[in-house]
Amino acid sequence: xxxxxxxxxxxxxxxxxxxxxxxxxxxxxxxxxxxxxxxxxxxxxxxxxxxxxxxxxxxxxxxxxxxxxxxxxxxxxxxxxxxxxxxxxxxxxxxxxxxxxxxxxxxxxxxxxxx
Amino acid sequence: xxxxxxxxxxxxxxxxxxxxxxxxxxxxxxxxxxxxxxxxxxxxxxxxxxxxxxxxxxxxxxxxxxxxxxxxxxxxxxxxxxxxxxxxxxxxxxxxxxxxxxxxxxxxxxxxxxx
DNA sequence: CTTGACTCTGACGTCAACGTCAGGTTCTAG
DNA sequence: CTAGAACCTGACGTTGACGTCAGAGTCAAG
Numbered sequence: 001x002x003x004x005x006x007x008x009x010x011x012x013x014x015x016x017x018x019x020x021x022x023x024x025x026x027x028x029x030x031x032x033x034x035x036x037x038x039x040x041x042x043x044x045x046x047x048x049x050x051x052x053x054x055x056x057x058x059x060x061x062x063x064x065x066x067x068x069x070x071x072x073x074x075x076x077x078x079x080x081x082x083x084x085x086x087x088x089x090x091x092x093x094x095x096x097x098x099x100x101x102x103x104x105x106x107x108x109x110x111x112x113x114x115x
Numbered sequence: 116x117x118x119x120x121x122x123x124x125x126x127x128x129x130x131x132x133x134x135x136x137x138x139x140x141x142x143x144x145x146x147x148x149x150x151x152x153x154x155x156x157x158x159x160x161x162x163x164x165x166x167x168x169x170x171x172x173x174x175x176x177x178x179x180x181x182x183x184x185x186x187x188x189x190x191x192x193x194x195x196x197x198x199x200x201x202x203x204x205x206x207x208x209x210x211x212x213x214x215x216x217x218x219x220x221x222x223x224x225x226x227x228x229x230x
Numbered sequence: 231c232t233t234g235a236c237t238c239t240g241a242c243g244t245c246a247a248c249g250t251c252a253g254g255t256t257c258t259a260g
Numbered sequence: 261c262t263a264g265a266a267c268c269t270g271a272c273g274t275t276g277a278c279g280t281c282a283g284a285g286t287c288a289a290g
Contacts, residue, residue, distance in 0.1 A: 002188035002236075002237080002287095003236090003237070004235095004236065004237080012278095013278075013279080014236095014237085014276060014279085015279065016277075016278060016279095018238095018239095019277065019278060023277095031286085031287085033221040033237085033238090033285075033287075034237085034238065034239095034285080034286080035236085035237055035238070035265095035286065035287080036237080036238090048217065051136060051210055051213050051214045051217065052214055053277085054207065054210040054211070054214070055210060055214035055215075056212045056277075057214075058274075058277095059277075065221070068221045068224075068225065069221065071184075072228070073222070074221070074224075074228070076230075077224075078225075079225055080223050082218055082221055082225070084223070085218060086215065086218050086219070086222065089211050089215050089218070089281095090215065091215055092169065092211055093208055093212065093215070095166055095170060095209045096169070096170045096204050096207055096208045096211070097208065098166050098265045099166045099167055099169070099170035099172075099204055099209075100183075100201065100204050100205065100208070101169075101282095102163065102166065103197055103201050103204070104201070106180070106183045106184065106189070106197055107197050107198070107201065108192075109183075109187070110183065110189035110193075110194055110197070111187075113187070113189070117257095117266075117267080118265080118267070119265095119266060120264085123234075127248095127251080128248075129267085130247095130249065130250085131247075131248060131249095131265095133269095134247065134248060138247095146256085146257090148255075148256045148257075148267085148268090149255080149256080149267085149268065149269095150255095150256065150257080150266085150267055150268070151267085151268090154289095168247085171246095173246075174246075175246095177244060178248095
C-alpha cells in the first residue's frame, strides 16, 4: 500500500505519516524508486497512534511504549511508564468529567431560564 | 489580592494570569501605581479555566462561553456552543477510555508474562 | 513513450499557551 | 528613607504536530 492510500484509510495526512516515521513510530519498505510501501497493519497502527495522541500522549512517549506492543517484551522502566500513563489518563478522564459537569450546570441553568 | 498570591493559590504562573487577561478571561482592578488587584473569586475562576483547558477547550472558546457563567444569559449561539463542547468532551472521554483499555491490555499481557 | 497523478526530500511556516529576559517602577518592612 | 521583593510592559523564544511550498523523481494507463 502506498502512502496516499494509508492516509485516506486512516484519516490522517500524508505529511503526518512521514512525521510518524521520523519519530520512529511507523516503518515501511521502499520500492526500487524510493517510494514508501506499507504493510496492511499500518492503518490500524496509525489509528492506534491517533487514540493515544487524543489521550494526550506525546510521540516520544508512544515511541517508548511501542516495544511493549511490537516485541511483547516489557522492561521495568516500560512497566513504570505504562502505569504512569495509565494514571495520567485516568486523571484526564476525571478532569473531563468535572468539566462536563460544569457545562451541564450551565446548560441546566440556561434551560431553567428559558422554560 | 496581588498577582503573585493568585498565582500561588491557583497553581499557575504569573505569566499565565497576564495571558488570561489578554485573552479576556480574567479582569482586575489596578492600584494607583498600576499593579493588578484581584477579587477573591479569581482563584476559583483560574481553577475553572484550568479544568476547561485540561478538557481541551481553547482560550477563545472559553471566552465565548464566559458570558453564560458571568451574566447568566445564554443566547441561542451560546447554547449551541455549550452543546457542541459537551459533545466534544464526551467524545474525548470515550477516546481516553479506549486508550486506557489499550494500555490495560499491555499491562495485563506484561503481568501474564512475568507471572 | 508520454502524460498526469502520485511521491520524494528538504526547509520554512503556523498556532496555542505560555517561558524568559530586559529595563524600569511600585510596594512594604524595618 | 532605603533596600529588596514583587510588579509592570513589551518583545522574542519554545514546543509539538503537523501544513505548505519548491523542485525533482516515479508509477500506471493508454
